[in-house]
Amino acid sequence: MPAGIRATVEFDTPSVCQIASIAHAADSAVNTVSRSVVADSDTASVSEFVVETEDPPDDTSLDPIFSYGSKHLYRFSHDDPTGCPCECLGEFGCPVDRYFAYQGTLTLVFHAADYEQLQDVIGELRERFPGTDIKRLVRSPTSDAPGDSIFVDRSKLTTRQLEVIQTAYEMGYFERPRGANATEVAAALDINQSTFSEHLAAALTKLLGDILEAR
Structure with a gap:
């Protein structure tokens, strides 16, 4: 069976991503981001996302390129690195599987090929974004029998716990x-x-939280 790992990470500062920043400023949520595919290195990829709000914020780095009712479509190019978590994941060849920005928090889901790659990715994310919080890690079953394997983040425990x-x-x-x-x-x-x-009790609460929230 594959050795891949599905990871969910969370960032509690909207400034790590301009999409999260705009969603936060508009008091809205973004759960879908579209990205273009480029054929050569001279062309930058483009991302689009929709923010639903009656009053789009005017103090952000982007302006909507299209609006229909209360929905506003934003677009930006990746020709200049912005240092966001998605770009960091892209450097490791890990595309974002799910994206959710709401109330100043950004949640990303991605897949690592194996535990070694996961360690490298998480290490780099924490180096660039100290507030990175691992919310869930799920591993593929390693045999033909059905499995329900998860990772427990032991780093949540204090040294004393x-x-x-x-x-x-x-x-x-x-x-x-x-x-x-x-x-x-x-x-x-x-x-x-x-x-x-x-x-x-504190230690068991943290560990059981990882186990039960992953179901």
């Missing part, structure tokens, strides 16, 4: 019957039981 959940696991806290109770795990971590429970 990771230490708590790893210690609890190693001491058999999650086994039945338990190899250690909460008091014993807390003692091994040199914290009280209440603090242990708080860290454990």
Whole structure:
């Protein structure tokens, strides 16, 4: 089976993309972007998108080229790099599969050929856009049997939360019957039981969020 990975990433600053900036200024949403295909390197590709608003913003870098009712069509050329996340993905040969800009947040879905490419892409995105948030990672099944594989983003855990959940696991806290109770795990971590429970609950909430939101 293919080793590809479907990734959903989110950016919480509209300035990373002029499409997201215009959608934010218009208090509208953009979920479809069309892009032209060019035959040679001397011709720049062109992107188009529609913003629905009764009053299109006039303080943006683009003006609509066509309007019908409350829908306004914008177009811009990629002849000059803008440093947006979509261009970054394009440098790795990963086209954007889904695009959604709303209320200042940009969400992109793309596919990486394998885990190594995913690491390179995410690393570069985080280097250029520090606020990059991995929302979901789904991997293709690796056998002929139906599968439902996902990635859990362990980087969401704080150092302390990771230490708590790893210690609890190693001491058999999650086994039945338990190899250690909460008091014993807390003692091994040199914290009280209440603090242990708080860290454990926070860590499990983050990890389960990845699992359940991917369904």
